[in-house]
Every structure is written in structure tokens, then in C-alpha cells.
Amino acid sequence: MRIALGAVAAVAYAVLLLAPLAVIVYSVSPGAALEIPPSGASLRWYAGLADQPRLISGLFTSLLLGAIATGAALVTGVPAALALTRGSLPGREAFLAVLLSPLSLPGLVLGLGVLTSAAVLANATGIRTAGTLLPLVAAHLLITIPWVVRSVAASLESTDPALEDQARSLGAGPFATLFLVTLPSARAGIVAGAVSAFVISFGNFALSLLLASGRTVTLPVAIYETVDRYQDPTVAAVSTLTIAAAVGAAVLTDRISGPLKTRDSSARSGQPAGPAALEPNR
């Protein structure tokens, strides 16, 4: 029985590995055409990235967008997580559902809504946001906040509020308690939430497609537009870099949440803390 399950699991894991592997192999191919069997390996397409202004600009746009969205998601999401876990609010579940709802909305539809709103805003007030990062930042903020909220709330829930009461009774003010006791104890959740938020923003495609134009074209959109038309291993090279970053982020969140998992409640539920515990959208 266990062997049969293991065999199915092995097939499934192999399927999950196939697509990224194909990109990596093509990125080191010596020529533009794919060869079976390969006649050698070369890093020329990585060097060739320098001559691809669209991909380079996309890379920097995505890095900038991811950094801004993550920062903004932390500023809005961490207080929200605090309110939800420590605020003794009525209707807590409903608020959480509202904050997480953007994750189950179709990305392209949301993008169309934001695009329409930007057009209406420009008509009504003359404030033109087309061609700026603003619509993209707003849209990415919407889908990164849920990751921060869930990760930080899970972390706060697994720490003991009695610790904060003790700090208060020892004479610490509310702010000292917050910054010296509460937030440090949720450190793992904050870091994991920030990593997830950045990764989600960096890789998002559906939401960005209608909002990105000219200088604000993000890397996934630039990759999409290139692979739809040309066979070019340079795209495979830049894609390989993002694959490496994704694996790095996965290892990082495992390192953060792994040790944590063995002593807090997430071990009981068996769900890996960090990105896997959440439900990302496409």
C-alpha cells in the first residue's frame, strides 16, 4: 500500500518538476533551437540578457513593485492582524473573510475593474494614473495584504497573550509592550508574510496584464508577450533566475517556519506555516 502511494507521489512530484526543468535546460542550450540530445551547454543567453531592454526593465519594474507592495502590505496588514487577534472584535470571522476575499476573485476581472476605475478617476478629477505604477501598486497591495494578515495572525495566535499582560503589569506602556513584546514574538509570521507577499506580487500575471503598459510592464507580462511570439532562450534564462528565487524563497520560509512548527499549534494542524498554509490565487 505504502509503496503504491509512494509511486503515485513520485509521479506527481515528477510532473511538478517537469515544467521548471524544461525552462532550465533550454536556458543553457547552445543554440536557439532545442536539441535532443543536447550538443553541449552554454551560458550565452544569460549574457544576452543585457541586450533585452524589455526583460531587464520588466525585472526592475517587478522588483520595485514587489518591494512597494510588500512594504504597504506590512503597514496595513500587521495592524489588521493585531486587531483581529487581540482586539476582541465582534464579527471577527466576517472581517477576516472580507480581507481574504480578493484571493478568490479572478485576477483579470479585478484588473479590468481597476483599469476602469483609473479611467473614471482621470475623467472626473483630471488625475491621470495611466502609465504610472499606481494602479499596479493598488492592485498588488490588495492581493498581498491577505498573505501578511494570515501569516501574522497565525503567529500571534500561537503566542501567549499572558506575556503581554505581564509586561503591562510590570509597568510597560501600550507602545513599549507592542514593540518589545508582541511584535517580536510574531517575528516569524511577519517575515514569512513579507516573503510570501513579495513572491506573490513578483510572480503575478493575470492582475497585471491589463494594468501594465510601456515602462510599467512587469516581468511576467514581458515574458508572456515574448514567449507568445518568439522562440528565444534569453526568456528561459531570465525565467530560470526567477525559478531559483522561488526555490530560495521556499527554502527560506521552511527555515523560518520549520523550527517554529515543532512547538506551536501549526504542528497539530500539520499545515506548513508560511505560504503553503494560505490559499494564493492566480
Added chain:
Amino acid sequence: MDRSRRRVAGLLLLPALLVVAVVAAAPIGLLFRVALYPPGPVAPLTGGPELDSFAGLLGAPYPSVALRTLRLSLLTTVLVTLLGFPVALFLSRSRGLSRRIQTLLIVSPLLMSVVVRAYGWMLILGRQGFVGETLAALSLPRVGLLHTEAAVLLALTESFLPFMILALAASLDRIDPDLLAAARGLGASSARTFFAVVVPLTLPGFVAGASFVLVGSLSAYAIPALLGGSAARTFVMEIYELVTISFDWPTAAAASIVLLLFASALLGGAALLSRRRSARTFGT
């Protein structure tokens, strides 16, 4: 004390709620309004309000495209469940390093852009891709699977498999081992224990995973556009072309509203189902 604590909590919650209101609720409300303008190529967004754009969705090509989209989503959900359940069982029975490595294998793809993974499938399935070139090297006829529904189905299955594995594994991990021991102690065979105890207890995970996969694959754009193209047009691809090619914003907005309502109904139904189910199981 309690009231002031609540007031502070409300203030802390406000910015995040405002983002949802301004960037999600208001734009969706606006789409409702845009859908009420008279539809047509390069629609001027004046006149109305009327429901012609919704009525237009009943004519070609939308019903057949909607059916194909629905079929692809259902098939994806079935395949992901059939493949995901054994994997989730294996994962939930693994411990230590093996479990950590498996989790890494499942989570890493989720952190990669869907465009990059769709690109990988293009490289594998194309006529000049890995499959085509391998066939040619073996002097077999070159077959290209790109731009077929099968290619879309394969890539959708791969991209949603991790979600289903994680959802089912979460349910499996919550099963109390004493329950299984009790079933065995009462004389149930291991097959009976599996079907009468384990499978029903994974239903919440299945409902959560399946509704997410259904809605997610209905809303997918990159995979059908890159791997299916004109051979497997989906509802979201139609919306995109209405916006960028025919500039028919009222019809695009109407189609978006239909998709949103359908997705919300699915998710709402799933939530209701799991609530009623847990009420019955635990007698609350």
C-alpha cells in the same frame, strides 16, 4: 477598557478594509455600471441603462466558450483530486526530512510565476519542443501537442495540484489516530476503516480544495492563452479580447460580472456545504 480596546482595534483594521473597499469593491461596482451601457465595438459608454450587454452573452460564441471553460475546470478538478489524494495520504504519513523535502517540492511551484510554468509546458509540448524533438531523434513522426485542449488540461492540472494536495493533507493530519485504532478495534477491516472513517473525514479538505481549484481554473488566463490559443478559447480569454481588441467594454464588464457571480455562488455553496457537514458530524 473593553470599548476603547475595540475602538483601537477598529482603527487598526481600517486601512486594510479601505484597500479592499477602494481597490476591489468600488471597481466591481463600477463594472456593474459599465455593463449597463449599450454594447458594441468601440462602445462610447453613453446611453442606457439597459441589459443588452448581458443579453449579448447568450449569443455566439459565448455559450460554447463558457461550456468549454466549465468542462476544462471540472476535468481539472477531477484529475487533481484523483492524483492529489494518494499524494496527500503519502505526505501525511511521512515524517521528518522526507516530509520537509516533499513540502518543498509541493510549495516551490506555487512561488513561481504561472507564466514561467506555462512557458515550461510550451517548451515540452511544442512541435520543436522536447517531445517533438525526441520523437524526431527516434525517427518517429513529430507530434505537437501545443494549442490543444489536452495541453491546457495538463498544465492546469499541474498548476492546481499543489493546492489540492495541501488542502487534503491538512484534513488528513487532523484525523485523530485513536479514531482509526477504535475502528480497527471494533473489527473494521483496513479497507472499511479507510472508506468509512478516513474518506469522510477528508471531505472538508476536499470541498475547500475543489472549490478553489474550480474557481481558479475558471479564472485562469495565462495557461489557456499560451497553451490553448485559438484552439481552446476560454471565457476569460474572451473578456481580454473584448477589452483589448474590440474595445467593447460593456460586454467585457457584463462577462466579468457573470464570471464573478458564478464564482461567488460556487464558493458560497462550498462554504455552506462544509458548515452543514461539520454541524452534522459534530452535532452542533
